[in-house]
Amino acid sequence: MPSSATPGGFLLVLAIVLPVMGLLLALFLGGRYAERVAIAVMPIGLALAIAVAAGVWHSRNVLQYFVGGWVPPLGVALRADGFSAVMLVTTALLVSAIGLFARAQFPTLPNSETRAPLVFWTLLLAVWAALNAVFLGADLFNLYVALELLTFAAVPLVCLDGRAETLSAALRYLLFALLGSVLYLLGTVLLYGAYGTLDIVLLSSRVHGEPAAWAALSLMTAGLLAKAALYPLHLWLPPAHAGAPAPASAVLSGLVVKAPFFLVIRLWFDVMPRLPDHAAAQVLGILAATAILFGSVIALRQDRLKLLIAYSTVAQIGYLFLIFPLAAGAQTGHPWSGSAWTGGVLQAISHAFAKAAMFMAAGLVYEALGHDRIAGLAGIGRALPITMFAFGLGGMSLMGLPPSGGFVAKAMLLTAAVGEGQWWWALVILVGGLLAGGYVFRVLARALADPNDTLTLVADISRTRQAVVLAVALVALVLGFVPLRPSGLLLIGRPDATVMGFK
């Protein structure tokens, strides 16, 4: 771990500052320009994210920057390891695609300023800035602020249309998120009180298995689980994600829930790599398994397309948390943890693309039909072939059919589960895949059926928007061609990289 700022460290500052500048500029110039500012920021942000990833890959080490030149424990550091770099690029790609998709839904009209587009474009930039701050933060209190900024940007996205039901969904989301963040903050105080620093690298060498550390770990994990909507703290997610406008749902389901997951990973693998024992990881595994089975079964029983996709998110979040029983405590010798680690991270990325594509496809279906009842979908496959094809490709990734990112992710988790002799997780992964197949085919079977009477479309859907959805789904598919072994990029900056089978 370098002790001074690395070359290219300023890129990390730019990655956070750029969306904030865009956001301020959009607010200052007003509704007419908000969309143009957001669209202009996107390619620059994407280039920055790729530059950070290239820098991490090229130097085979973390990029680091000390804000104001103050070195921790007094100062605050920004750090990008392999995992951060991958999440930065995923976020930049998805935000740009969602931006292109949303242009038709939130247009800024030449002579009037309407509120919804202004709010959407500024909040999209705010979510982006907050996500980058979460992925790059190296100080636990800084991460708390980033997490809160993310909540404040994400909650209003749920109730953009201002209907009573979305307002109550947003309020419930906010209450869960506030409980989560205050528990996280409580854990942060305990850590500061016990060890006198909040810098992740410094903490990792000071933390020992004493009551304060255990209490902090449990409180912070519980708080982050509420924000990540892991069963049984998922109650807020389906109404919020299903009620939001389609581009907002894609941001919330694809990206926003990944931020608290990212922080649980930071906590368990970076802050306290030696602390979590087998039993604690198994508890998270049981919650994850319940989420997979419960979320999938409830998804099977939904009548509305967007709710089905939202419950599927509850299930797919479960797969993310299988990383803990399979890879936590790597230093106590889990020979397969490298596979589980890569599989879990790939699941986060491929789910982001697949779920964003599915929510955007559902949004187009809703616009074309004026409803999203699954029973009334017959014939939509013929009317919107590109959209339904993209939906199917996203579904393939959720099921884990080859070739798709979901397949590689689930195959690696499966290998790790079998390799470590924890076969019960393998069983859950397989049953979850079957159930996902069930709910995706339920939609596709209706969509490809012959309509009894002619299907009336209430709106024309432009080819460009369908192409964006297809492109996002194709990224989820292309992720299926990454090699089936622990990834070198993802292990850069990991303290336990050699244990995980990577030098």
Added chain:
Amino acid sequence: MSAATLYGLCSAVLVGLGLFSLIVHPQPLRKILGFNLIGGGVFLLFGAVARRGAAAGFGGDPVPQALVITGIVVAFSATALAVTLLLRLFQQTGQATLASDE
């Protein structure tokens, strides 16, 4: 009992009360107040932690105080956002309750 221990115990009571109110009460306004109670407890704990700097011959550790100020600002904005959402909900439906789960 030292002052720091007393503060710590008070903060534990506040966190407990707030958590109870946040989880048990169905009305959103009480949940928001519960959140603020927990917040108050956490900030008090920051104060207790800052006193520990006094043991090293300083008047107190300034870092937790800087963190508390930021924390209060964040909690204040969170409360403002929650109350605004609740007010909008009240204007639309005439009730300040969350609909039960579907």
